[in-house]
Amino acid sequence: MKRIGILFGGENSFPGALVEQINARNVNGIQAEFVLTGAVEAGNQGNQGNQNKPPRYAVLIDRISHLVPFYRAFLKHAALHGTVVINNPFWTSADDKFFNYALAAKLGVHVPPTVLLPHKQLPPGATDRTLRNLEYPLDWEAVFAAVGEEGFLKPIHGGGWRDVYHVHNREEFFRAYDQTRDLCMVYQKAIEFTEYFRCYVVGQRKVRIMEYDPRRPHSERYVENPAPVPRTLLKRMRMEALKLCRALGYEFNSVEFAVERGVPYAIDFMNPVPDADLHSIGQANFDWIVKEVADLAIAKAKTAPHPPKLRSAVFLASEPTPAKSATKKKAAPKKKINPNVEG
């Protein structure tokens, strides 16, 4: 029996629905369950057996290890023994937002001008001598020349809007920066968007574009009956969301775009545990994401576990996504369609 394990924290709707959906498919030899683990022994596999036995889980879906270092280490250990972990715990440990923006720019995806800033306070244990390579005072004129006076200060290892500051002038900037402790922050130009979209990307193939209004209260942000959006814009966001997830190796991610004068700017695309709660995303989005993640987990389980490959570079790499057939489709006539669709 190949097991698909779901590792999760406080969320209620998604993990249970996923287990139910996978098991309801009755795929021969595949079963989903909630993970149960205790202490893990290095030499054993998920504390369940000896070196020659297959790992307990063929696939693990990770929804919580960003908050629990024990789970992150448990997942890396499982990956070492051949379990496919969604998302790759080695890469999620390595990634950061500034790297994301820089990579996007190299890929030709629009991102707002963004600058990496030194910590406001010294990291714990550091002394005056620790940062001798750092220019002082920092060239703030160059920072404001690159980004402008209105922008967002946000941590490179952020999430859930934690420690995100919207500032409108230098005074607000420095007031916010002074509160950022020893976090590593980026300062990014504010996009004056007319629309904002959040795109689920699953298996580096399936995309669902959802209109989202970050200015509304949390429970009302997913726009239920969005105005039609130009097909060309939807197509571009779909292509760019796929490009980013393939380059970063995420199997399950959400990519956010802010649209200013028709141009989508990628704002946040390091979301290895995207919000999938029924009560915030709504029934239609929920049904879509449960189905797609179930499909992905089952497809991965069919070929997992993989024989362990004992090199760090191999752990960091994502599984290659087969290229789509290069046959060219006829250009569709320009029209507007409802954005909440699978791209």
Ligand SMILES: Nc1ncnc2c1ncn2[C@@H]1O[C@H](COP(=O)(O)OP(=O)(O)O)[C@@H](O)[C@H]1O
């Ligand atoms: N450059 C920007 N321009 C406009 N709005 C932004 C920008 N950066 C962030 N925001 C707003 O702040 C929110 C949180 O920022 P985000 O980068 O998504 O951080 P987190 O990872 O904490 O979700 C976004 O959903 C968006 O509403």
Ligand SMILES: [Mg+2]
């Ligand atoms: Mg975000």
